[in-house]
Amino acid sequence: MPRGPSVNLSITHKDANHIFNPTKSHATHQTTLEALRLHAGQPSKELQSLQQLDEEAVKLLEHQVDAAHRALFEMDGKALLADEVGLGKTIEVGMILKEMHYRDTDSSVLILTPAQLAKQWQAELFEKFGLEFVCNYDDDFEGFDAHDHIIASIDTAKSNRYRETVLRRRWDVLVLDEAHYVKNEETNRYDLIEELRYNYAFFLTATPIQNELTDLYNIVSLLRPGLFGSRDVFHNYFTDSGQQTLINRETLQERLRQVMIRNRRDETDIDFTDRHIYTRSFKPTDAELDLYQALTEYVRNRYAESQGQHLVLATLQKEIVSSPFALKQTIDKQLDELNELTHRDELESIRNMIETIETVTKLDRLDDIVEEARDHVPKSRVIVFTQFLPTLWAIISRLDEQDYTTHAFHGGLSSSEKEAVIDAFREEGGILVSTDAMNEGRNLQFCNVMVNYDLPWNPMKVEQRIGRIHRIGQKRDVYVFNMALEDTIEEYVVEKLFHKIDLFQQTVGELSAVLTRLEGDDQSFEDEVFERLMHADTERELENDFDAMAVDLEEQQELAEKLHEFNSGVFEGFDLGTSDA
Known part of the structure; x- marks a missing residue:
């Protein structure tokens, strides 16, 4: 791209007008x-x-x-x-x-x-x-x-x-x-x-x-x-x-x-409506907690051994707090691909523990959450988000047993199938259960109640979920219900990080300003969460690590707020395009 003319550096303030209006090049x-x-x-x-735009679309x-x-x-x-x-x-x-x-x-x-x-x-x-x-x-x-x-x-x-x-x-x-x-x-x-x-x-x-x-x-x-x-x-x-x-x-x-x-x-x-955030933490059963601890121990051991499997290991750690169904699918895939006897024994042991799970706490409590949501907003539509497809189908099955009208939205659907699901949800109401495929540009202002069945570790992704319903065009207050299992990484992320500096109340842009400052070139926010979990030897150490991370977030938030104030000063009274500008 052609560049502007060079400028003499030995310029006084009175020459600025000349500099800022270089000759036509x-x-x-x-x-x-x-x-x-x-x-x-x-x-x-x-x-x-x-005149060519679809008024229904935009x-x-x-x-x-x-x-x-x-x-x-x-x-x-x-x-x-x-x-x-x-x-x-x-x-x-x-x-x-x-x-x-x-x-x-x-x-x-x-x-x-x-x-x-x-x-x-x-x-x-x-x-x-x-x-x-x-x-x-x-x-x-x-x-x-x-x-x-x-x-x-x-x-x-x-x-x-x-x-x-x-x-x-x-x-x-x-x-x-x-x-x-x-x-x-x-x-x-x-x-x-x-x-x-x-x-x-x-x-x-x-x-x-x-x-x-x-x-x-x-x-x-x-x-x-x-x-x-x-x-x-x-x-x-x-x-x-x-x-x-x-x-x-x-x-x-x-x-x-x-x-x-x-x-x-x-x-x-624009009159942006309020958003109301509720988090419900549930105590897992003894069998669920034993499975969580066994899986976390396996992930920590494998993390120390291999630098190449971090993504898979992090996925396992997220699946365990989502549902045993999601974890089982990945474990089965690993067993199909794994030839090392030691690791196979560990995975098969975890797989057997999954089979003993009789009560899935989150599924049992989801009905309570949905009812609580509807108490806040009677006859409302509800979106339930999960990161994993096996969890989605388990949720759909449980809600169907309760005679709810359900709709499933996920990345495996074609564009026309996705449109049909959204249309049915809009017309019939009920509960839409979705993976994060819904993040991709969907605007669902006709719905104002959301349940995060499991939570991404990155608050930006959480806000993108909320942004499907809390955006320009939403006429009602928005209600968001978060589900978390006690004594798991999920509880630490929600209580120690997200709630610590009220991240649920911030917009994508505000979160971006905070997280961009916190993240390094090669490490994301999720990487940081995962590493702190892997390196903590005790529960007290893990709690201290997350407290330190929350302090970092608070500092970055303060810097972002100071930046906003400075921006406001620079642009205060900025003319937005009058005829004499």
């Missing part, structure tokens, strides 16, 4: 030519594609329509969409891409996201806007030179396997989600975006500044090179000598208006 001329393509054949500066809000219009026609197709969390930046991009498709300016589109959001983007763009993209996690993905409309994790795109191919193409449109991930100019992510060639670009982030004003400079400079001059000039002009206090705020905002759109919650008409 080849890059500027190229941008002008590219912008004209938006009007070719469709000269109107109105969103022509709105409910557009005024600030979203305005953002899409400004990004396309006032910013010439290069914009930083920086709405606060929960205001629908994905919807804004969907509208932009739909309009570009209508105007035939989307021959090749690359959407880069964090790995966990790629499939959700794919689902939302198809379901709401009818836009088909291949995802790098799809079985039929053949590489970045084999498809024209691609959604991929940014880490996949920057990998040695794909980087050269990604950079070889000139893309019509680049979309970068969670743009704050490229704030550091010394990372491979930053280098990839800097070297990418494209005609139009839309960056998304609710937190343009994560640590310091340099974050904002780096993100904007990738999108609009030269807008702020050099990094030194930017700092000299907008911060005091100690680099702590923002100065010349009005000039900063004037420049930002050329590239950034930021809507705030309190300036929209």
